[in-house]
Amino acid sequence: MTKSDLKTYQSMLETRLALLDSRLRQHEDITVERQAEAIDEGQLSAERDFAIRNLERDTAQLRDVRAALDRIADGSYGLCLNCGEEIRRARLLAVPWSAYCIGCQEAMERESESGSRDAAPLLDEAA
Ligand SMILES: [Zn+2]
Numbered sequence: 001m002t003k004s005d006l007k008t009y010q011s012m013l014e015t016r017l018a019l020l021d022s023r024l025r026q027h028e029d030i031t032v033e034r035q036a037e038a039i040d041e042g043q044l045s046a047e048r049d050f051a052i053r054n055l056e057r058d059t060a061q062l063r064d065v066r067a068a069l070d071r072i073a074d075g076s077y078g079l080c081l082n083c084g085e086e087i088r089r090a091r092l093l094a095v096p097w098s099a100y101c102i103g104c105q106e107a108m109e110r111e112s113e114s115g116s117r118d119a120a121p122l123l124d125e126a127a
Contacts, residue, residue: 001078005089009077012096013069020062027055061097068097080104 071077
């Protein structure tokens with residue numbers, strides 16, 4: 001990977017970080033506002049679930065983006081965290097916070113789909 005590639009990914013990551021940051025701040029406002037206005041309980045819970053899902057997705061992505069920026073800082077950026085192979089350029093350009101090569105990512109997704117659902121207690125608690 002060249003230095004200019006690295007700069008490109010870094011600026012993409014920083015742009016993303018700023019976007020997620022401002023979106024996460026808006027989430028708080030929107031959630032509070034809608035709860036105050038909503039009359040229909042069903043609508044309220046659907047909107048709240050939707051907001052919670054968005055919030056969880058953005059929070060997870062924010063963590064990935066920060067981790068990728070850390071890897072740029074320590075020089076390990078662009079290498080799969082699982083197998084150590086270089087992550088393909090096209091993949092990094094599409095998703096610069098990728099931590100795994102496509103092979104490892106797909107293997108993990110297959111595993112989490114077939115595995116237990118122990119990892120998702122947050123939505124149940126809100127329902
Ligand atoms: Zn890999």
